[in-house]
Amino acid sequence: MMDIEQLMDKLGRSGVTVILKVDDERMAEGGEPWTLVMSGPGLGEQGFIRAESSSLNDCLEQGFARLRARPGDWEWLTEIQ
Numbered sequence: 001m002m003d004i005e006q007l008m009d010k011l012g013r014s015g016v017t018v019i020l021k022v023d024d025e026r027m028a029e030g031g032e033p034w035t036l037v038m039s040g041p042g043l044g045e046q047g048f049i050r051a052e053s054s055s056l057n058d059c060l061e062q063g064f065a066r067l068r069a070r071p072g073d074w075e076w077l078t079e080i081q
Helices: 004-013 024-028 041-046 056-068 073-081
Strands: 017-022 034-039 049-053
Touching: 004 017, 034 056, 049 056, 056 073
Parallel strands: none
Antiparallel strands: 017 034, 034 049
């Protein structure tokens, strides 16, 4: 498994800006506190990616699955599963 610093560094060098957020209010309400947003030139013309979930792992997997579906060299993202 890749550590978070390596992951963010590789995404940044690939032209992707990543924001990962945990929301205490949503957590207190039993909602989906984790949000992942990716944007930047590395995503091409299709714009940004947003994923929300009740767990960090699920949120990351949703977001990275969407990124792997985009054009480009995203096969390396399978390393973090």
